[in-house]
Amino acid sequence: MNKGNYTILIAEDQVDIAKLLKKGLTEEGYQCLVVKNGEEVLKLVKHNSISLILLDWMMPKLKGIDVCKQLRSEHISTPIIFLTAKDTIEDTIEGLKSGANDYIKKPFNFEELLARIETHLRLYYKIDEVLHLGDLSLNMSKHQVLKSKKPINLTDKEFNFLAHLVRHKGQVCTRQSIIEDVWDIHFDYDSGVLDVYMNAIRKKMKLDRNELIKTVRGVGFIADE
Known part of the structure; x- marks a missing residue:
């Protein structure tokens, strides 16, 4: 799997977490883009080739849950992984029902996140095919x-x-x-x-x-x- 072929959009308004994610994913070989609010997510996805979205729920201007629903309503099927502090079972169910492919609660294990990202990329882009x-x-x-x-x-x-x-x-x-x-x-x-x-x-x-x-x-x- 040539990770350099895949661009991950990090939608996170907490600067320290965004920097950590970008540093770690870049070191793994992925390309990364970072945005701080939901409106920027919609703009970037519509005008760039985004391979996967790491989506925070609580963002300014437009919440992650609403971003996910809008993307799916527009038939944009790019894999979405919620990465959020909202940690109840009800939150998880709502996130997945909104169209997300996965749901990871903060604080998270980076190795687990990497494994899930690769799994979703392989499934969606059929990398082994x-x-x-x-x-x-x-x-x-x-x-x-x-x-x-x-x-x-x-x-x-x-x-x-x-x-x-x-x-x-x-x-x-x-x-x-x-x-x-x-x-x-x-x-x-x-x-x-x-x-x-x-x-x-x-x-x-x-x-x-x-x-x-x-x-x-x-x-x-x-x-x-």
């Missing part, structure tokens, strides 16, 4: 690409770029979201590098410009059969 796009297949654990059952030799960056698009098959992936997810760069960056990598990927796989992966001018790319 093979991603498919037309006659293309990507074995995520082996970092192997096959086209019509023939191996294609891609660099790590090319593989991660392609995997990002296939993982979001049918969705337009913006240039910025790709740069942030694959290159881990969270500031303005010359996204022209993506065209260089895409040309290399298409050449190696002998793809026409509109075959399987299409360029959406001014926006990004979309993997579509």
